[in-house]
Amino acid sequence: MNLIKQPNKITPFALKTKRNLLISITVIILFFNVPITLAFQHIVPTNELIENAKKYDGNEVYFKGEVIGDVMQQGKFFWLNLYDGNEAMGIWGTIDLLPKITYIGDYKHKGDSVLVKGIFHRACSEHNGEIDIHALELELEEKGYTVGHPFNRTKLFYAISFFTLTISSFLYYQKIKLVKGIK
């Protein structure tokens, strides 16, 4: 039995595997155009920004959320609001930064998910005290989709039942009015 611990040896096989792995990752990054500068940054949620606004004020932050409501284009600039599940945050920037947004979040749609790198302001001097993020880069992370609302037959049954009950009550009430001479 060999009681002396042998130093770890890197075998040729292990070296080859490591090299292949590195090449694969590089190919994936180049092929799928994964933005390594944005993708691996710490994304700050809205409640963190609001609770610690002073700490983040004037600093570069990474924020991600679903596009909701409207993309408000105002000349060379835009406002959009990104919702991250906690609260929504206003993002302001120049039109050239805006990615192609296909879906905007509403009742029938889950909006596109956008990642933004920008400067956070707890009371923006340019926008007269608004809490906002001035975008430096915007990246479409995930495309949205149409949300289905399958027709609910149980509700239809109850709707028909209550409608029938209402008509019956109304007709009976009219009859009572006639009988009792109520005007």
Next chain:
Amino acid sequence: MLLKPRKNDYQIIGYYSGIILIGLGFLMIVPFITAILFSEWNCALDYVIGMGICLSTGYGLRIACYTNRDLHWYHGMVVAAVSWFLATILGAVPYWLSGYFNSYLDACFDMMSGYTTTGLVLIQDINHLPHSLNMWRHILTYVGGQGIIVVALTFLMKSIPGAYRMYVGEGKDERLLPNVVQTARAIWIISIAYLVIGSLVLWGILYYIGLSPVRSLLHSLWLFMGAWSTGGFTPQSQNILYYHSLSIEVITCIISIVGSLNFALHYVVWKKGYKEIYRNIETFSFSLTVVISFIILSMGLKRGAIFPHFFACFRKGFYTIISAHTTTGNMTIYGRQLVTEWGPLAMLGIILAMSIGGSASSTAGGFKGLRMGIIFKGLFEDIKKMINPDSAVIIEKIHHIKDISLDDKLVRSASIIVMSFVGSYALGTLIGTFYNYPVLSALFESVSAGSNSGWTCGITSVSMPVLLKVVYIFQMWVGRLEFISIFTLIGFLYAGITGR
């Protein structure tokens, strides 16, 4: 000795409460049509079910409780209290069916908040609501601001002597016209006229800032309804902050102020001109207390050194004070910023503004400027009596539409209502503190609920304790009806149990 209510009393209450529920049922036609227009089929079924429940209950009460007797004062008060309660319970059905509420209690909370034009919400995922649900939310505040009994008087009732007693039970006592049904219709004409003008202006601005034509139309209606009724509901979670627009803030500010004015004042200005605005004690009281609360708020903001320049501070601060003082609740900041950034002094300024509120017989809540004016005039009168010889005759007058001599009865009734509001604020603060919320935050949220303002510093949420939700519902209810009808209901129920 209390007299036990008789069968006739219950019949009268049931009969007239029935008509309120019928009115509520017919109101659901508006969101139903909205659902059809936007192909929200499941939502359309929600309103059919809601209509069915309200209408069949209303007609059922009319059938079971038929009476040809008129209402006494206490009947009118009890009908007002009971019908608001029933309208909350039954009107919550479409909310509950929508799937956007965690519990039926949460749905009732939002219903009461809408009717009472408070604006506190427990609805989930507000940014993905169907248009029909937003229409229901906002039309509730619009109707609630006028009063659901006013709606019934306008559209469903003939003029009977007891109608005025129900009207008063809803916290109004201004008679614009000799007949209360004509008064109710005049209130509606004023409201609809402003709706048309205000919505058109908002529609134009919203389209200009980048909303689509259809969304800008819908948002213009909803923003107007929320601001005019001083309810503060908006279709997006960020409230007015969503629009990032100074123009929207200015217009909603103006609409809130106009909505918080006494309907009698609107009528007089319409018929006789603008002089009444300058002479009226309510407008004077409102202006004075806006200035005082804004000074307190500004001192707090200056201390926090949050804003980069004066205009930013003025924009956010003044809008906040107007929103709080008119008890609208529209916000251009996140609620948590009040605690984390604005600080206790600014919060106290907002609390003062909310607690006083708007004008009597308006869509606003709070003590009302008229009562503040009466109480302070009463105090001045007492001071004058003390410093003048005993033989001096001191008569104080106030001008509210007409000159009114101040008497002890007037001062006493104003004081009783103000004390009741203070009691309501204290109750909510106590319960909030019991659940370990900081005292100032508990006070802030309690005053917001009790004065029907709708500002939140973060306490109102789905995870709030159940008892606190119930207490806030109660505070919103009593605040909107200004206590007397609730006290009458309690007395009626007590007499029902212990009376002879």
